[in-house]
Amino acid sequence: MALSQPRQAASLAADLVSDITRNERDLSGKAFRIALLAGIITAFVVLVVLIVDVINVGSPVLSERLGDLLSSTLGSKPETSGLSQALRGSFYIGVFVLLVAVPLGVSAAIFLEEYARQGRLTRFIDINIRNLAGVPSVVYGILGLTVFVQALRAFTGPDSNGRSVISAGLTLSILVLPIIIITSAEAIRAVPNGIREAGYGVGATRWEVVKSHVLPYAAPGILTGTVLALARALGEAAPLILVGATTGFLTSGSSYLPSSLQERFTALPIVISTWSGRPGEDWRASTAAAIVIMLAVVLVANAGAILLRNHYEKKR
Amino acid sequence: MTSDQLPELAKGSFRMHTSASPPEVSTVSNATDEVFKVADLKVFYGQFLAVRDVNLTVQAREITAFIGPSGCGKTTVLRCFNRMNDLIEIARVEGSLNYRGIDLYGPAVNATEVRRRIGMVFQKPNPFPKSIYENLAFGPRLNGVKKKNDLDDIVESSLKRAALWDEVKDRLKSSAMGLSGGQQQRLCIARCVAVKPDVILMDEPCSALDPIATARIEDLMQELKQDYAIVIVTHNMQQAARVSDRTAFFTTEVNPEGDRRTGVLVEYNPTEKVFSKPDDTRTEQYVTGRFG
Amino acid sequence: MFFAAAMTSVIISALIVWSLARETWTFVTQVEVAALWTDGWFPRRGMYDVKTIVVGSALITGIALAVAIPIGLAAAIFLAEYARPRVRRVLKPVLEILAGIPSVVLGFFALTFISPQIVQRFTDASQFNMLAAGMAVGVLTIPLIASVSEDAMRSVPDSLREASYGLGARKVQTTLRVVIPAAVSGLVAALIIAVSRAIGETMVVFVAAGATGGSLYSTNILGPGQTMTAAIASQAAGTDQVVGEGLTFQSLFFVAMLLFVITMFLNLVADRFVRRVRQSY
Numbered sequence: 001m002a003l004s005q006p007r008q009a010a011s012l013a014a015d016l017v018s019d020i021t022r023n024e025r026d027l028s029g030k031a032f033r034i035a036l037l038a039g040i041i042t043a044f045v046v047l048v049v050l051i052v053d054v055i056n057v058g059s060p061v062l063s064e065r066l067g068d069l070l071s072s073t074l075g076s077k078p079e080t081s082g083l084s085q086a087l088r089g090s091f092y093i094g095v096f097v098l099l100v101a102v103p104l105g106v107s108a109a110i111f112l113e114e115y116a117r118q119g120r121l122t123r124f125i126d127i128n129i130r131n132l133a134g135v136p137s138v139v140y141g142i143l144g145l146t147v148f149v150q151a152l153r154a155f156t157g158p159d160s161n162g163r164s165v166i167s168a169g170l171t172l173s174i175l176v177l178p179i180i181i182i183t184s185a186e187a188i189r190a191v192p193n194g195i196r197e198a199g200y201g202v203g204a205t206r207w208e209v210v211k212s213h214v215l216p217y218a219a220p221g222i223l224t225g226t227v228l229a230l231a232r233a234l235g236e237a238a239p240l241i242l243v244g245a246t247t248g249f250l251t252s253g254s255s256y257l258p259s260s261l262q263e264r265f266t267a268l269p270i271v272i273s274t275w276s277g278r279p280g281e282d283w284r285a286s287t288a289a290a291i292v293i294m295l296a297v298v299l300v301a302n303a304g305a306i307l308l309r310n311h312y313e314k315k316r
Numbered sequence: 317m318t319s320d321q322l323p324e325l326a327k328g329s330f331r332m333h334t335s336a337s338p339p340e341v342s343t344v345s346n347a348t349d350e351v352f353k354v355a356d357l358k359v360f361y362g363q364f365l366a367v368r369d370v371n372l373t374v375q376a377r378e379i380t381a382f383i384g385p386s387g388c389g390k391t392t393v394l395r396c397f398n399r400m401n402d403l404i405e406i407a408r409v410e411g412s413l414n415y416r417g418i419d420l421y422g423p424a425v426n427a428t429e430v431r432r433r434i435g436m437v438f439q440k441p442n443p444f445p446k447s448i449y450e451n452l453a454f455g456p457r458l459n460g461v462k463k464k465n466d467l468d469d470i471v472e473s474s475l476k477r478a479a480l481w482d483e484v485k486d487r488l489k490s491s492a493m494g495l496s497g498g499q500q501q502r503l504c505i506a507r508c509v510a511v512k513p514d515v516i517l518m519d520e521p522c523s524a525l526d527p528i529a530t531a532r533i534e535d536l537m538q539e540l541k542q543d544y545a546i547v548i549v550t551h552n553m554q555q556a557a558r559v560s561d562r563t564a565f566f567t568t569e570v571n572p573e574g575d576r577r578t579g580v581l582v583e584y585n586p587t588e589k590v591f592s593k594p595d596d597t598r599t600e601q602y603v604t605g606r607f608g
Numbered sequence: 609m610f611f612a613a614a615m616t617s618v619i620i621s622a623l624i625v626w627s628l629a630r631e632t633w634t635f636v637t638q639v640e641v642a643a644l645w646t647d648g649w650f651p652r653r654g655m656y657d658v659k660t661i662v663v664g665s666a667l668i669t670g671i672a673l674a675v676a677i678p679i680g681l682a683a684a685i686f687l688a689e690y691a692r693p694r695v696r697r698v699l700k701p702v703l704e705i706l707a708g709i710p711s712v713v714l715g716f717f718a719l720t721f722i723s724p725q726i727v728q729r730f731t732d733a734s735q736f737n738m739l740a741a742g743m744a745v746g747v748l749t750i751p752l753i754a755s756v757s758e759d760a761m762r763s764v765p766d767s768l769r770e771a772s773y774g775l776g777a778r779k780v781q782t783t784l785r786v787v788i789p790a791a792v793s794g795l796v797a798a799l800i801i802a803v804s805r806a807i808g809e810t811m812v813v814f815v816a817a818g819a820t821g822g823s824l825y826s827t828n829i830l831g832p833g834q835t836m837t838a839a840i841a842s843q844a845a846g847t848d849q850v851v852g853e854g855l856t857f858q859s860l861f862f863v864a865m866l867l868f869v870i871t872m873f874l875n876l877v878a879d880r881f882v883r884r885v886r887q888s889y
Contacts, residue, residue, distance in 0.1 A: 016416055020433060021424040029780040036690060039682020040699060043750050047706050050717050057720065104613050111610030127879065129617045134801070134875035135868060136808025138837045139624060141844070142864045146627030174620055181617065228708075235710025238810035238837070242844045269712045269811075276716045276815045284720060291713050302708035306701045403773060405692065432776030442767035445790050454785070455775040504771070511775055 054295065058288030069289060074246075074266065078282035081275075083290055089165055089245070089267035090234055096169025097176055097233045102226050104173075105180030109222075112181070113188040114210050133178035141242030144171030149243050157262030163244030165265040171239050176229035183228065187221020188214060220312040227305035231298045237269035245270040268294045350416075351376050351515055351545040352397060357411035359392050359401065365571070366392050367579035370411070372564055374515075379537060379546045381556035381587065384566030384602070389579025390549045393566075394517050396420075397547060398434035399427040416514075432459065435508035439520040441500035443492035443507075448475075448484050451492045451503060455511035470510050478506035479536055498529025505536065516540065518548040522555065534559050553603060556587065563590040565599045628868060631861035639855055639862075649834055650822035651843060651856045660825040661863065664738070665835040667827065668813060669806040671742025672749055676802055679746075680753030681795075687754070688761035689783050707751035715815030718744035723816065733830035736818025742829065744812045749802045756801055760794020760885050761787055797881035804874035808867065810837035836867050 055062075061069060065079075072082020108129075116122040148170050149162035157164035191214050199209035215222075246266045272294065275287040350373050357370035367389025374380045382390035392401070399420065401407040413420045420430060432455075443451050452471040453461075461467055471488065475481040480502045484495070492503055501521060508516055518537075522530040537546055537559050550556050556563050564584040568577035583590060583599045594600045639656060649660040683703060687696055723740035727733045733740075764787050772782040788795070814820070818832030820842040826833055834842075840860050 016418065016433075020415075020418065020426060020429040021422070026778055026780070029778050032780045032783075033690060036682045036686040039679045040686050042679050043683055043706060043754070044699075044702055046747055046750075047702060047709075049721070050709070050713070053717065053721050054713070104616055107610050107613035108617065111614040115610055116614065125614055125617060127876070128621055130879055131872055131875050132617060132620060134804055134808075134871060134878075135624065136810065136837060136871055138808070138810045138840050139628075139864050139868050139871075142840070142861060143620075143624050143627050145844075146630075147623055177620070178617065231708055235708075235712070237710070237712045238814070238841055241814075241841045244844075269710055272716065273712045273811060273815055276712075276719060277820075287716060288720075291716060294710065295713065298708060298710060299705060302705055303701070306704050310697070310701075398774065400770065400774065403770070428776050428778050430776075431774055436770075436774035438767060438770060438774070440767060442765075442771045444768060444771065444786055454772070454777075458775060458777050458781060507771075507775065 051295070054288045054291045056288075057285055058290075058292045061285045061289035062292060066289075069286070070293075074271065078278075078280070078286045081286060083268065083271060083293065086266050086268045086271040086290075089168070089265040090269075092165045092261065092265075093169050093172050093233055093267060094230055096166075097173050097230055098226075100170065101173035101177050101180055101229065101233075105177050105225075105229075106184050106222055108177075108181045109184035109188055110210060110215075113185050114206065114214065129178050129181050133182060136238075137175060137236055138238040138242065140171055140175045141239035143174065144168070144239055144243040157264075160262060160264045161244070163246075163264055164262045166261050167243045168240050168245060168265060168267065171243050172233040172236060175236065175239060176233050179229045179232060180225050183225025184218070184222045187218040187225065190221065191217045220308055224305045224309045227301050227308070231301040231305070234301075235269055235294065235298050237267075237273050240267055240270050241273075349376050350374075352547075353412075353414040354393075355412045355414075357393065357396065357409065357413055359389065359396060360406075360408040360410070361404070362406040364576060365578045367566070367581075370581045372581065372584040374545055374547055375562070376545045377541055377543070378561040379541050379548060379559055381560035381563045382547070382549045382566060383551075383553055383556045383563060384579070384582075385568065386551070387577060387579065388566035388568045390564075390566045391519055392579065393581075394519055394547060394549050397515070397517055398431045398436055399425075400431070400436065402427050432511055433513055434515045434517060435511060435513035437501070437504050437508055437516065437518045437521045440524050441497055441504050443495070443500050443503050445491065445493055447489045448492045448495070448503065449488040451507050452510050455507060459511065474506040474510040475503075477509045477540070478502045479532070479539070480506055496529070498525050498532060501525060501529070501533060502536065505533070505540075509540075513544065515545045515547065518546065520549050520551060523551060530555070553591075557591050560587045563587040565590060565594070565596075565602060567598055567602065624868065628861055628865040631858045632865040635855055635858035635862040638858075648822060648824035649839055651839075651859045652822065654855070655822070656855075656859050656862075657825060658866075660823055661834050661836045661839045662866075663825070663827060664813075664817075664823065664833040665807050665837070667738055667829055667833065668742045668745055668809075668817070668835050669803055671739060671829065672746035672806040672809075673799075673802060675743050675746025676749040676753050676806075677799070680750045680798070680802070681757055683750070683754040684757035684761060684798075685783060685788075688758045689779070689787060703751045703754050706747070707755070709748075711748055711809060711811040712815060714744040714748055715741075715812040718812055718816035727830070731830050734818070734832060736816065736832040738813075738817050738829045738831070738833040741813045741817040741833075744816060745806050745809045748809060748812065749805050752805055753798045753802045756798035756882075757791070757795050760791040760798065763794065763885055764790045791885065793881045794885040797878040797885070800874050800878035800881065804871045804878065807835075807874075808837060808871050810841050813838040814841045836863050839863055840867075 069082050070087065071084050072080060073085055075081040112122060112125065144167055148156050148167035153162035156162045156166040156170075195213050195217060196209055199213045204212070244264075246264050268290065272287055272290050275283055275290065352372075352374035354370050354372050358368045359366045370393055382394060384390050395401045396409055396413055397415075397420075401409065409421055415430070415434070418425065444454065449471055452474055453467045456467060456470050461470065472481065475484065480499060483499060492500065495503060501524075505516070505521075522533050525533065534555065537548070540546060548556075548560065562584065563586075565582045566579050567582050569580050571578050583594055583596045585595065590599060591603050594603065643654055643656050644658050646655045646657045648655055649657050687700060691699060718740045719736070722743050723733070723735055723737060726743075727737060727740045728735070731739075768786050768790055769782055772786040777785070813835045814837070817834070817838060819834045820838070823832065823834035840863050843856065843860050
């Protein structure tokens, strides 16, 4: 190398200075960064525009007749229609998810992570669950229609042809089950092995270790998954169309108390979907108002879950 | 060093931040033989002082070894030499670090260009998950070499330089991930050589390798030092004794203000001296295996 | 007990196949082949032109990906490679919130905002049109593409980035020539999952693309259209019984089966790609 020749050293050193202090204007780097920023800002703008738009459109209804909207029943006129039955339906769907899907999903996760030996069967179950998580929701609607509405009609509601909140709740429980299993399994997997070994070290049985060491440690993660699943269930409309949610009129009263879980029902996203199709500014405003109410529930639940997760992630 | 001495040292260490561009070029003879001249170097991670009191010079056509117990800051100092520490957001450097007479942390210095002249080989072999050829061609392409013939030449000569050509010449298009650990590390050295650097920094290059692969890399280092200045961080004292011309011994000292330990350069001397009659008793204790 | 819980997932899969298979079989064995290749999808009139709804799904998916890939990928690269931890902590939840918006809301948004404010401003599209619906489906898939791609890029070990910087590469070169090629299986997985999601999306199309009574075969994205999912939903909506000529009810199961098979295939392929990323690092 030329470096070994002292005579050239001075010029070489000067070259070196100009070389490593060369102030390249990194234009492609700048352009790339700007393009990336544009992408993420677009996503952000869409979110803001969407939320501002529905609040804007819905604001007359929300400010003038919020109480009326929450307490009235479905109707044919926008100025008298309300969401009481829809809120009731959505509430019971949420209850079903909590009582059916959560225990089932968490148990499955415990089995897969703590009890099952790694083998063909668990691999199969694992792939199966991942696949179920990607099945379109409308297909779950078909499942609900065949199994709960038709096959189990005697149980889900003989008088309503099985088109009851039981069918809806069970269908959506099945829909969110994979979400709960996957998030719970991840939370359980994240429990350090030291915690389990500490439990076994003092002679605890497997169930005792799971109950008093693993589950408490994994609880925030499981709770996050539960809240996300709940939010998903409350926003789903497609499966409910198939299990026969009522879109027009519902004769049952406006009371929030259940007269019977076997009766015909409706739910918030179904009402939104139906009202979206109705013509005129008034319906549009009512729809937007209903959306604001649903988003308030769903987004607060989501945001809560995200904050909860971030909080515990940071602590560990 | 006591805590009230620290501010004194800090005062003198602002030079690099205030030096005007273009930096001064030091004398001719120094520019050829003295590759790095480090004075009162300190590295901080946030508020934490990771290493201090680093004073040493690195000569061309020599191997300089950094040894010392873990956490003593030897890798941290090495990563200053090609400004890899820039990638760690909270890292901050004080003191002066001259590369061939240029203040490496001077305001006009382009860290990317620095890294093209001062190459680095890492602890774990890290070939790109691409073909052997693409691994070698990556650096030259960054420098604007586009012609296939030129790239072919560089790939071949670099692989020969790293004593890998005979083993891989028939499978240049197959994935580099299929090579053995030792081959991967020699590939990384070849990849480094392919950008025609002036200095090669090696961060524990043999710690993930078996003894035979290690011996090959050590032989290779002796070959390479004909053309390059090499700085190597190693955990292995025997390795430092075997391969290096000069050795810097780092150790850790408890901070006056807290329980975290700060690295400090204890001694920098010709390797022979460090391992036979070191100036500092701490060095002696370390090289004779009494701590570390 | 826990084993039983785990097996429910298998039982669910079996139930899905069982519910779909019976009526699909009835449909396939009884339908006249000519009815499967007609001018449009009007199941109540015995016209089961499958290409109408398959092409409709393809168009919607194509539009959705044209929106979601650039935005989702840009967001993913920014979050994985460029954003400082603090910025990331703020931006990532924004995407997650976007992911949490129910699709029926995006249907409303497509119909009352995207269609009149964007699509109709630049074209002479009808109020119900596939372009607006497709764009809204795209919005739904942005978070999906972003999060799967980001995971893939973050699983690329830092040692590769260091190797690249050590050779004097700049950030953009490191990202484009090292990180993205190393994460390519994950990015392919993101793409496939997005396709699967877009094909399976129901409510946006149901609300915003019109043609709820059925649709003539059409490739005009400025007009109304029908997808496989919306075809299922619109037959079931608003009626106590699915009524119509002979096989109307069964046709719905046939379409659902088609949908199930397509999305399952895509999901399995995507899963394979995701696994490949995990294995290599």
